[in-house]
Amino acid sequence: MKAFEWSSPGSVDEAVKLLAEIKPQDVNDAARPMSGGQDLLTTMKERILAPRRVVNLKTIEGLGGISLDPSSGLKIGALTKLHEIESHPVIVKSYPGLAEAAHSIATVQLRNMGTIGGNLCQRPRCWYFRLPHVVCLKKGGDTCYSEHGENKYNAILGGGPSFIVHPSDLATMLTALDATITIHGPKGVRVVPIGNFFILPEEDASRENVLEDAEIITQIQIPASGFAGRSTYLKFKERSSLDFAMGAAAAAVELGADKRVLQARLVLGAVAPIPWRVPQAEAVLIGKPLNDDTIGAAVEIALQGAAPLQHNAYKIPLSKTLLRRALNQLKSA
Ligand SMILES: Cc1cc2nc3c(=O)[nH]c(=O)nc-3n(C[C@H](O)[C@H](O)[C@H](O)COP(=O)(O)OP(=O)(O)OC[C@H]3O[C@@H](n4cnc5c(N)ncnc54)[C@H](O)[C@@H]3O)c2cc1C
Numbered sequence: 095m096k097a098f099e100w101s102s103p104g105s106v107d108e109a110v111k112l113l114a115e116i117k118p119q120d121v122n123d124a125a126r127p128m129s130g131g132q133d134l135l136t137t138m139k140e141r142i143l144a145p146r147r148v149v150n151l152k153t154i155e156g157l158g159g160i161s162l163d164p165s166s167g168l169k170i171g172a173l174t175k176l177h178e179i180e181s182h183p184v185i186v187k188s189y190p191g192l193a194e195a196a197h198s199i200a201t202v203q204l205r206n207m208g209t210i211g212g213n214l215c216q217r218p219r220c221w222y223f224r225l226p227h228v229v230c231l232k233k234g235g236d237t238c239y240s241e242h243g244e245n246k247y248n249a250i251l252g253g254g255p256s257f258i259v260h261p262s263d264l265a266t267m268l269t270a271l272d273a274t275i276t277i278h279g280p281k282g283v284r285v286v287p288i289g290n291f292f293i294l295p296e297e298d299a300s301r302e303n304v305l306e307d308a309e310i311i312t313q314i315q316i317p318a319s320g321f322a323g324r325s326t327y328l329k330f331k332e333r334s335s336l337d338f339a340m341g342a343a344a345a346a347v348e349l350g351a352d353k354r355v356l357q358a359r360l361v362l363g364a365v366a367p368i369p370w371r372v373p374q375a376e377a378v379l380i381g382k383p384l385n386d387d388t389i390g391a392a393v394e395i396a397l398q399g400a401a402p403l404q405h406n407a408y409k410i411p412l413s414k415t416l417l418r419r420a421l422n423q424l425k426s427a
Pocket residue numbers: 126127128129130131132133134135151172176198199200204205207208209210211212213214215216217261262263264305309310311312336337338339
């Protein structure tokens with residue numbers, strides 16, 4: 095790990111100032127914010143990142159916590175721990191899919207340290223990206239080695255020129271819940287819908303989201319909706335103890351009194367460089383009851399356009415199964 099300067103600000107403004115003071119000389123040496131530190135310190139040890147300054151957000155009071163306003167919805171501070179999200183009574187009751195997504199992450203120990211802000215901004219797990227001596231496309235090289243290499247865990251949708259998949263379980267579920275993200279930076283505050291927060295590699299292969307240097311996430315908001323209470327998150331992982339998703343499905347639906355679908359949100363995880371929302375599959379369900387025929391049609395449409403690499407065609411039937419099970423679960427929820 096390269097030597098770095100450590101700072102512990104007392105406010106968001108001070109953190110932004112400390113981040114902005116360091117003028118990056120290459121893509122990897124910009125100052126970085128640190129929350130739980132689980133991924134940042136790992137990427138520094140792996141020499142993927144070499145920030146000249148690390149700004150510890152944990153010393154900023156009021157950056158954590160969960161609150162509910164019945165009209166505007168749920169607010170989750172960026173420093174809120176994953177275990178707080180999985181066990182918060184309001185989230186368990188009124189946003190069950192979010193509690194399930196948080197619970198699906200790693201282990202109790204990791205959920206006790208990892209934060210929602212860090213979880214959304216963690217870097218991808220692609221082997222080539224994580225290998226210190228490989229300079230892949232995401233690290234300033236000119237080749238995505240996963241395209242023709244070991245690509246069992248890589249993208250089947252939205253890939254190219256890089257084929258990473260987004261690692262965050264919360265990102266997939268928050269996309270289904272229409273979350274928005276509050277960002278503080280040198281130019282002020284902005285609120286970005288989560289659907290515009292993550293970016294595809296075709297836009298910029300070196301980063302995964304729209305955050306600019308010296309910008310930090312301070313809060314995640316989930317608006318009140320008719321579908322948050324009927325939501326679920328299903329994840330398949332290779333090891334049952336702890337693992338990143340090989341496939342995941344986040345689903346949320348609002349049913350009318352006649353049990354027909356009024357609104358639907360369907361998002362696939364671990365198949366694309368961003369949480370992969372499938373609006374064309376959602377549209378198939380609107381105005382219809384959830385049954386084998388409608389669910390079957392939505393599931394087929396959701397995976398249309400998938401283009402598997404040599405070793406990951408299994409992700410198509412896996413994703414279909416997860417989405418089908420999620421929708422069947424919501425039918426009787
Ligand atoms: C063994 C292992 C298994 C895991 N399994 C899963 C899994 O199955 N699913 C899953 O979703 N996650 C998984 N994770 C990720 C983990 O749960 C944490 O969410 C993640 O490591 C980051 O959380 P953190 O708070 O420690 O972030 P940090 O390490 O502090 O930060 C991560 C990145 O985000 C940036 N950052 C941090 N906070 C902010 C902020 N507020 N604003 C802007 N940028 C910020 C940092 O600069 C850094 O680049 C796993 C991690 C490990 C080590």
